[in-house]
Amino acid sequence: MSVKEIRVPGDEQQFLQLKSGDRVLITGTLYTARDAAHKRMIETLEAGGELPISLDGQVIYYVGPTPAKPGRVIGSAGPTTSGRMDKYTPRLLELGLKGMIGKGRRNQDVRDAIVKHKAVYFAAVGGAAALIARSIKSSEVIAYEDLGTEAIHRLQVEKFPAIVVNDAYGGDLYEQGERQYRIDES
Amino acid sequence: MREVSYQQIVSAVKDMCIQANYNLGDDTLKAFREALKQEESETGKDVLNQLIENAQIASSEQVPMCQDTGMAVFIVELGQDCHITGGSLYDAINQGIREGYGDGYLRQSVVKDPLDRKNTGDNTPGVVHIELVEGDRCTIHMAAKGFGSENMSRLQMLKPADGLEGVKQFILETVKLAGPNACPPMVVGVGIGGTFEKAAYLAKKSLFREVGERNPRPDLAELEQDLIEQINKLGIGPQGMGGRTTALDVHIETFATHIAGLPVAVNINCHATRHKTAVL
Ligand code: SF4
Numbered sequence: 001m002s003v004k005e006i007r008v009p010g011d012e013q014q015f016l017q018l019k020s021g022d023r024v025l026i027t028g029t030l031y032t033a034r035d036a037a038h039k040r041m042i043e044t045l046e047a048g049g050e051l052p053i054s055l056d057g058q059v060i061y062y063v064g065p066t067p068a069k070p071g072r073v074i075g076s077a078g079p080t081t082s083g084r085m086d087k088y089t090p091r092l093l094e095l096g097l098k099g100m101i102g103k104g105r106r107n108q109d110v111r112d113a114i115v116k117h118k119a120v121y122f123a124a125v126g127g128a129a130a131l132i133a134r135s136i137k138s139s140e141v142i143a144y145e146d147l148g149t150e151a152i153h154r155l156q157v158e159k160f161p162a163i164v165v166n167d168a169y170g171g172d173l174y175e176q177g178e179r180q181y182r183i184d185e186s
Numbered sequence: 187m188r189e190v191s192y193q194q195i196v197s198a199v200k201d202m203c204i205q206a207n208y209n210l211g212d213d214t215l216k217a218f219r220e221a222l223k224q225e226e227s228e229t230g231k232d233v234l235n236q237l238i239e240n241a242q243i244a245s246s247e248q249v250p251m252c253q254d255t256g257m258a259v260f261i262v263e264l265g266q267d268c269h270i271t272g273g274s275l276y277d278a279i280n281q282g283i284r285e286g287y288g289d290g291y292l293r294q295s296v297v298k299d300p301l302d303r304k305n306t307g308d309n310t311p312g313v314v315h316i317e318l319v320e321g322d323r324c325t326i327h328m329a330a331k332g333f334g335s336e337n338m339s340r341l342q343m344l345k346p347a348d349g350l351e352g353v354k355q356f357i358l359e360t361v362k363l364a365g366p367n368a369c370p371p372m373v374v375g376v377g378i379g380g381t382f383e384k385a386a387y388l389a390k391k392s393l394f395r396e397v398g399e400r401n402p403r404p405d406l407a408e409l410e411q412d413l414i415e416q417i418n419k420l421g422i423g424p425q426g427m428g429g430r431t432t433a434l435d436v437h438i439e440t441f442a443t444h445i446a447g448l449p450v451a452v453n454i455n456c457h458a459t460r461h462k463t464a465v466l
Contacts, residue, residue, distance in 0.1 A: 021229065021427075066250050066293040075291060076250040081334050081367050103334070103425070104367035125233050125425055126334060126369035127458045129253040131240040148305070149293060161236070163229065163427065173229075174366050177428020181227060182421030 005159070008099070009057035015098050015120045018164045020171030024122065025159040030061045030101070031142075034080055036150040038088040045091065052143035053152060055092055059099035059122075064149040065133070074139045074155075078129030079103040082121070086110050093117040101162055105174055114166050121166035123173075135160040188265070188322035190466045192272035195326070198464040199282020202328040203258060204290035206460040207250040210241040213397040214434065214459050221371060221424075221431040230429030234371075237424075237457060252458045255292035256330030258283045258312035261391060265321035276314060279326075284308040295333075315387065327394050329461040335372060335454040338364035341386055344448040353378060353450050354413065360452040361417050361433065366426025369456035371434045373397060374417065377451040380441035389453035392437035394461050401438055410436045434459075 006014050008028035018024065031053055033041070041051055062082055066075030082102030089100060090113035098119045103126035106114075114121055124132055135157050143152040165173045215238065222234045244251035260279055270278075287294060287309035296310065297303040319325075340360045344352045357376060364372065377388025400407035413436040423429025434457065443449065 023229070023232065064253060064293065066253050066255060067291045069249065069291050075293070076244070076253045078253050080254070081337070083367065103369065105365065105426075123366070123425060123427070125236045125240075126366075127252045127332075127456055128236045128240040130244040130247065130249050130251055131236055133249070134243070163425075165427075173428070174426050177227065177229070177423055177426070178365075178421045179428075180421065181423055181428045181430060183419040 008059045010098070011057060012098070012118055016118060016168055018120050018167055019169070020164050020167045020173040020176065022164040024162045024164060026059070026162055027158050027160070028156075030059050030155045030157055030160070032061050032063050032153040032155060034062050034064050034150050035084055036147045037144050037152050038085050040144055040147075042088045042091060051095070056096040057098050058096070059101060060092070060097060061155065062100065062102035066129075074133055074136050076129035077133045077136060079124040079126055082106060089113065093119050106166060111166055111170070111172065115168060115170050118168040120164055120168065122162035123165045124160070124162050132161065187267055187269045189269050189271050190324045192270070192278045194466050195270070195275065195278035195324070196282045196285065198326060198466060199279050199328065200286035200289070202326070202462040202464055203283055203286025203292065203330065206328060206330050206462045207255045207290065207292055208248050209245045210251055211396070211459065211461070214457065215241055217397045217434040218457075221434065225424070225430050227423055227427070227429035229427045230424040230431060233424035233427065234431065250292055251460075252332060253293060254295060254332040254334065255287065255309075256332045256460065257296055258309065259329045259331050259390065260312055260314045261327040261394060262314065262316045263319045263323075263325040263327075264316055265323045266318055267322035268324045270324070275316070279312055279314055280310040283310050283312050324466045326464045326466065327461065328463070329394060332369075332456055332458060335364070335368040335456040338368040339389070339451070339453045341382070341449070341451040343382065344450055346446065346448050348448060353448070354416070356450050357413060357452055358416060358420070360454070361422070362420060364454050365422055368454045369458070370422055370426055371424055371431045371457050373455040373459050374413070374433050374436045375453040375455060376436065376438045377453070378438065378440045378449070379443035380449060381443075382449055384441055385449035385451040386453070388439040388441060389451040392439040393453060393455045393459070395437050397435045397459060399437075406438050406440065410438050
């Protein structure tokens with residue numbers, strides 16, 4: 001199976017060439033955000049405020065790493081369950097966000113918004129946190145520091161391993177994969 | 187009466203918290219390797235290989251295999267001739283968690299109150315179950331329970347008329363609903379019988395078994411085997427991306443129940459099956 005490489009942030013074209021099931025290596029900048037940071041971003045927008053990061057062409061990684069051991073850039077850093085962010089994601093896609101990395105199913109609203117805004121939902125391998133951390137070359141808090149592990153971090157990544165679950169054309173790897181390998185009892 | 191000190195318990199618990207999170211058991215690694223032989227999906231194989239590599243990195247670099255280092259759950263088999271000295275057993279366990287999660291650079295994932303949700307900052311308290319047993323030993327089983335899979339667990343009070351078929355259906359349905367969210371390949375813990383809370387406890391307890399260890403009762407062992415096969419026909423596969431390996435194992439525990447009831451609890455564990463035992 002071929003592996004595609006992309007750079008983030010990137011233009012729409014780059015995300016449009018990705019199809020569900022593709023294995024991808026991501027290089028560039030990712031922002032981290034999970035429940036609490038999402039909640040605060042949406043509240044800020046609702047109050048008419050500005051976000052602390054530009055989402056244009058960006059990818060958000062749903063992660064809450066373990067504390068870094070001395071001398072390390074980051075602790076173990078695998079994906080968390082994405083469904084908890086479903087409520088907030090369509091609004092961020094409207095603002096130019098092009099991708100999310102997490103694990104697990106997205107709801108219909110998010111899948112529709114991914115198609116509408118020509119974005120991509122990637123999964124990283126849940127539980128492969130020590131392996132994934134190797135592709136993270138730097139990490140700094142850039143907003144919401146008070147949220148601790150949930151603060152927004154800017155990560156520089158090199159060949160971060162991900163798999164495309166939902167593509168801009170409505171493809172869904174979780175559905176396709178299950179259908180392909182299910183053995184029906186008759 | 188044999189004595190076990192507060193301090194002995196603190197150090198044993200601390201050690202287990204760290205070891206469980208850094209070193210995946212050989213039972214699970216063996217199950218990954220066997221699954222790899224059966225797996226037909228390329229993506230599935232890729233995922234299994236990543237999991238094996240991840241476990242190797244975690245143990246050689248002494249870092250947590252997963253960033254969700256879990257809520258610490260304990261089953262203590264306390265001998266009735268064992269006397270704990272120097273403090274309370276619960277305090278000792280919590281102190282062990284505090285030291286293990288702190289010194290081991292594990293994530294603090296516990297909030298003090300389920301509603302106001304402020305982090306306790308030291309991953310305490312743990313969930314502690316105590317079983318009084320014969321003898322003078324204090325055996326502590328520890329598990330680090332991640333919530334990606336815990337959240338996909340379910341319990342249902344079936345009717346006796348639903349029978350074995352009903353039980354199987356409920357288990358399969360729970361696995362389907364869990365799908366990619368529970369980080370498959372998973373270990374499925376099942377408790378059948380007892381009361382509402384007993385069924386849930388049995389399901390949790392079954393997850394402390396080694397992967398590959400069958401229930402000693404031949405009929406239940408057969409049922410476990412049958413369910414493993416049925417679950418692996420669902421097609422969910424590693425990480426839910428399609429494939430043959432959805433469950434590494436199914437563990438069933440049973441208990442007597444009421445003439446009017448058939449409680450069934452399914453506690454899902456992800457592939458990060460982190461548990462350790464210390465005998466004091
Ligand atoms: S479900 Fe398990 S493997 Fe997946 S992120 Fe949670 S603890 Fe880690």
